Amino acid sequence: MISLNVLREGEGPIVVLSHALGCNLRMWDAVAARLARAHTVIRYDHRDHGASPVVPGAFGIETLADDAASLIEREAAGEPVHFVGLSMGGMTAQALAVRRPELLKTVVIANSSAHYPDSTPWTARVARVQTDGVAAIADGAVERWITPGWRATPEGTGAAAALRDMLVKTDAAGYVESCKAVAAIDFRESNTRIAVPTLVIAGTQDLATPPAMSQQMVAQIPGARLATIDAAHLSAVEKPDEFVGLLIDFWRSL
Numbered sequence: 001m002i003s004l005n006v007l008r009e010g011e012g013p014i015v016v017l018s019h020a021l022g023c024n025l026r027m028w029d030a031v032a033a034r035l036a037r038a039h040t041v042i043r044y045d046h047r048d049h050g051a052s053p054v055v056p057g058a059f060g061i062e063t064l065a066d067d068a069a070s071l072i073e074r075e076a077a078g079e080p081v082h083f084v085g086l087s088m089g090g091m092t093a094q095a096l097a098v099r100r101p102e103l104l105k106t107v108v109i110a111n112s113s114a115h116y117p118d119s120t121p122w123t124a125r126v127a128r129v130q131t132d133g134v135a136a137i138a139d140g141a142v143e144r145w146i147t148p149g150w151r152a153t154p155e156g157t158g159a160a161a162a163l164r165d166m167l168v169k170t171d172a173a174g175y176v177e178s179c180k181a182v183a184a185i186d187f188r189e190s191n192t193r194i195a196v197p198t199l200v201i202a203g204t205q206d207l208a209t210p211p212a213m214s215q216q217m218v219a220q221i222p223g224a225r226l227a228t229i230d231a232a233h234l235s236a237v238e239k240p241d242e243f244v245g246l247l248i249d250f251w252r253s254l
């Protein structure tokens, strides 16, 4: 078992936030600030990201789910949590909901996918990072993460710079292994066995995990609901008020 970097804030029902590939727990700053007014917010860095250890060698998203399960066991002391994952965090949520449903009150899968029909772009990205480092793919990634319209504003320009900085500080070998884990996902069958209340959030301008991928997950997961935000891939960064509003409405509706 590895010891992940964890940040805990606020008081109340526990929410665990799981970030995207190449980001770290700071991706959730705006969402955490809003949620922590009435919740215990626990966010963490995935292995090979942020201030968590870099663990040499290949792994699957199931390993990230097991990392999250150990963290919940330790931090929540038997209280089921609301688990919110975006992109790779949403993949972690899909695996966790099947492997350890007893740890979860609800699951939110934002800007994510159950499967990539074509792994060619991932193979190309891995090769580029192996040759030239994470910085070589950073500008393209940030362009997928937030909309051009927001990037043109002072707030969005600052956010883009902070996100780029987060990405280029990610360990290259860890990023490569994470890309391979993401490229290999296939939750299409296991999603039909999720029995935890689930909300799927899609970004209408998300080119990395387009809304059709969210619609597919909703069709697979029994009783799952779909919500949309007018944003690109990192909807929680660009539209934190709307993102938190969707979470609160979902939790209140149960």
Ligand SMILES: O=C(O)CC1=CCC(=O)O1
Residues within 6 Å of the ligand: 019, 020, 021, 022, 086, 087, 088, 089, 141, 144, 182, 208, 233
């Ligand atoms: O980095 C990207 O291109 C988008 C992405 C896919 C999975 C993830 O976590 O980020």
